[in-house]
Amino acid sequence: MMENKEQIIKLAEENVLHTYNRYPLVLDHGEGVYLYDTEGKQYLDFAAGIAVQALGYHYPGYDEALKAQIDKLIHTSNLYYNEPAAEAAEKLAHVSGMSRVFFTNSGTEAIEGALKAARKYAYGKGHRDKYEIIAMHQSFHGRSMGALSVTGNDHYQEPFRPLIGGVRFADYNDLESVKAQFSEHTCAVILETVQGEGGVYPATEGFLKGVKALCEEHDALLILDEIQCGMGRTGYPFAWKEYGVAPNIMTCAKALGCGVPVGAFVLDEKTALASLAPGDHGTTYGGNPFVCAAVSKVLDIFEQDKIVEHARQVGAYLEEKLDALAENYDFIAERRGRGLLQGLEIQGRPANDLVLKSLEEGLIVITAGGNVLRLVPPLVITEAHVDEMTEKLERAFSR
Numbered sequence: 337m338m339e340n341k342e343q344i345i346k347l348a349e350e351n352v353l354h355t356y357n358r359y360p361l362v363l364d365h366g367e368g369v370y371l372y373d374t375e376g377k378q379y380l381d382f383a384a385g386i387a388v389q390a391l392g393y394h395y396p397g398y399d400e401a402l403k404a405q406i407d408k409l410i411h412t413s414n415l416y417y418n419e420p421a422a423e424a425a426e427k428l429a430h431v432s433g434m435s436r437v438f439f440t441n442s443g444t445e446a447i448e449g450a451l452k453a454a455r456k457y458a459y460g461k462g463h464r465d466k467y468e469i470i471a472m473h474q475s476f477h478g479r480s481m482g483a484l485s486v487t488g489n490d491h492y493q494e495p496f497r498p499l500i501g502g503v504r505f506a507d508y509n510d511l512e513s514v515k516a517q518f519s520e521h522t523c524a525v526i527l528e529t530v531q532g533e534g535g536v537y538p539a540t541e542g543f544l545k546g547v548k549a550l551c552e553e554h555d556a557l558l559i560l561d562e563i564q565c566g567m568g569r570t571g572y573p574f575a576w577k578e579y580g581v582a583p584n585i586m587t588c589a590k591a592l593g594c595g596v597p598v599g600a601f602v603l604d605e606k607t608a609l610a611s612l613a614p615g616d617h618g619t620t621y622g623g624n625p626f627v628c629a630a631v632s633k634v635l636d637i638f639e640q641d642k643i644v645e646h647a648r649q650v651g652a653y654l655e656e657k658l659d660a661l662a663e664n665y666d667f668i669a670e671r672r673g674r675g676l677l678q679g680l681e682i683q684g685r686p687a688n689d690l691v692l693k694s695l696e697e698g699l700i701v702i703t704a705g706g707n708v709l710r711l712v713p714p715l716v717i718t719e720a721h722v723d724e725m726t727e728k729l730e731r732a733f734s735r
């Protein structure tokens with residue numbers, strides 16, 4: 337047993353492949369909306385493991401549900417049925433108002449499945465040359481080859497080309513640029529309802545409605561990536577519900593299991609009936625009883641404890657506080673976001689430096705798109721936690 341911080345960092349640096357530039361922080365345990373490092377220092381968590389820990393840490397009933405499932409069955413194969421997966425799928429279909437669910441192990445795998453479903457839908461209708469996908473500049477959809485192919489970021493794509501073909505890029509919130517990429521070859525448009533990693537940009541209502549209309553006109557599918565902005569984060573069960581624009585395929589992950597690795601792509605009835613069929617897609621782990629017991633419990637807690645309504649209320653308070661900060665500090669160019677997915681665009685000083693100074697003050701925040709300070713706290717934070725965050729952030733500003 338090793339409890340020394342430097343020893344742990346050294347061990348990791350010597351043995352784990354160096355793909356992350358990590359902050360000098362060794363986290364040990366969590367409680368509520370606080371994290372504690374190996375030296376016992378407390379941090380108010382406004383990153384939530386990158387929008388994963390929507391219920392914070394040790395939410396009443398969550399651990400117990402997982403422990404009970406461990407005692408019954410952790411894993412079985414998708415060759416057989418299991419009760420947690422059936423229940424979790426029913427609940428997810430119900431809250432989304434969509435039709436069929438495929439469980440994955442991560443967000444990037446949910447994107448892979450969504451892309452395959454879109455291509456199969458066009459193929460199944462006999463359109464062998466209808467395979468193009470329109471994606472957005474500054475988007476983020478994941479790191480596997482398919483998801484990377486629709487991620488509009490040259491820096492991420494460059495070393496790994498050639499990527500999958502038939503992807504065209506348009507500008508987010510610019511309907512004309514999407515229109516310019518459309519043709520009879522377009523099988524789908526993929527976009528985040530609120531862009532996360534790219535710098536926290538919500539879609540405008542006119543853009544989302546316009547893209548949906550273009551999709552309908554061309555019999556193309558609309559794929560909305562709700563991996564970061566979904567699961568109540570914007571104050572709606574899924575961000576698209578605020579716009580009243582329903583996708584044909586939605587991707588989820590991050591907060592879906594509140595800590596266990598699980599994602600999903602969810603299809604509407606029309607797409608479910610005419611895309612992926614037996615033999616087209618599969619996964620060994622995806623939707624196993626353990627992770628689905630978590631999804632099922634998370635969705636129960638969301639409903640019983642009105643988590644989404646709470647997120648909407650406290651999100652409005654957070655917006656108010658951040659707007660005040662943006663007014664008081666010249667280096668904050670803009671506040672953007674929805675509910676509890678918020679970004680402060682920083683000018684004239686590095687956003688990452690503010691993250692480091694915040695850590696010293698006992699506050700965990702992250703960046704997005706290089707110059708944006710991103711706040712994605714647990715949805716269960718209270719107004720008092722928002723006040724505490726603001727005080728810590730202001731102390732970090734003046735460091």
Ligand SMILES: *Cc1c(COP(=O)(O)O)cnc(C)c1O
Pocket residue numbers: 442443444445447476477478479528532533561562563564565589590
């Ligand atoms: C995080 C994220 C992904 C990728 O999810 P992973 O679980 O890291 O593979 C995809 N899309 C969006 C919008 C994300 O925020």
